[in-house]
Amino acid sequence: MTMRAVAITKPGGPDVLAVVERPSPEPSRGEVRVRVRATAINRADLLQRMGAYPAPADSPPDIPGLEIAGEVDAVGPGVERLKLGDRVFGLVGGGGYAEQVVSHERALAKIPDGLPFEQAAAVPEAFITAHDAMVAQGQLAGGDTLLVHAVGSGVGTAAVQLGKALGCFVVGTARTPDKLERAKPLGLHAGVVADANKFADGVRAHAPDGATVVLELVGGGYVDEDLRCTRPLGRIVLVGLLAGARHEIDLALVLRKRLRILGTVLRARPLEEKIAAMRAFEAQVVPLLARGLVAPVVDTVMDLDQAGAAHARMASNAGFGKIVLRC
Ligand SMILES: NC(=O)c1ccc[n+]([C@@H]2O[C@H](COP(=O)([O-])OP(=O)(O)OC[C@H]3O[C@@H](n4cnc5c(N)ncnc54)[C@H](OP(=O)(O)O)[C@@H]3O)[C@@H](O)[C@H]2O)c1
Helix, strand or coil, X not given: CEEEEEEECCCCXXXXXXXEEEECCCCCCCEEEEEEXXXXXXXXXXXXXXXXXXXXXXCCCCCCCCEEEEEEEEECCCCCXXXXXCEEEEECCCXXXXXXXXXXXXXXXXXXXXXXXXXXXXXXXXXXXXXXXXXXXXXXXXXXXXXXXXXXXXXXXXXXXXXXXXXCEEEEEECCHHHHHHHHHHCCCEEEECECCECHHHHHHHCCCCEEEEEECCCCCHHHHHHHCEEEEEEEEECCCCCCCCCCCCHHHHHHHCCEEEECCCCXXXXXXXXXXXXXXXXXXXXXXXXXXXXXXXXXXXXXXXXXXXXXXXXXXXXXXXXXXXX
């Protein structure tokens, strides 16, 4: 049996992505095969396409794709939780831009009834990343002030909703006012336009005591500003480096305010840690999705053979929410 997939034919721009035929993967012990109905684009896929972010050893080296939604279509030995036909979504180490992918059954969760595949595929990376970073690592709790950067990003749109659902005061930044306006119905209480990487004064105008937790999706010069608008004992959780990996920061502020700066990645974690993040998501976020208290924000849905155009859209920074590929 074969399946269609999108392969990186050589390192380069969006035009190096091409639809290819590949053998269907077979599930090993504890794994299921998913007939993928939709996947979604991530910044890591763009880096992988450019040759700057190799896939982990247990994933196809040339098929990108970190998240999927679909139905179980084959079950390996020893599988206990899932059965043929179950509608599931979750994270994979790679290979998501394909009609079929195998995953450990415990790295998947059941999709709430009524959530279509094209919406469900927009959930795992955005919501698991935001939830794990803010709650598991940043210890965000109700009543806290949460600062979310790039509120129009996939992760940002999830973070704003989770912050509101937890009962936080949510402040956010974007480089354009229109994205701040679009984030208000998601639960953004106050928006600040980040102008030339400056936002600390604007955040303090809305939250004079400063942020308890910062979801730092931008990195670079943003971190120095974070230090200026984070309250004592606050946590800055570094998730993305869109503005760069190097910048001078004022360490005296870290000391004086007794701040914590935490770094996190999902893809490189061992399976057990990914499963732990998935279980926390299943227990704490899936019920919110099922009740409609949070929902994926989908910017665009495209077909598998439009993967190049989907990458170009993400790189343009024009989007709001997730870019989804039908498989
Ligand atoms: N650590 C992990 O495990 C993990 C998992 C998922 C994602 N991430 C990271 O999280 C970040 C967000 O991912 P995503 O998929 O949600 O992104 P996305 O949907 O592609 O959105 C990114 C947004 O960031 C803003 N932006 C881009 N470059 C910027 C810059 N130089 N300065 C300030 N803002 C900039 C843009 O919004 P504006 O137009 O408003 O500026 C853009 O729309 C990325 O860095 C990604 O790599 C990390």
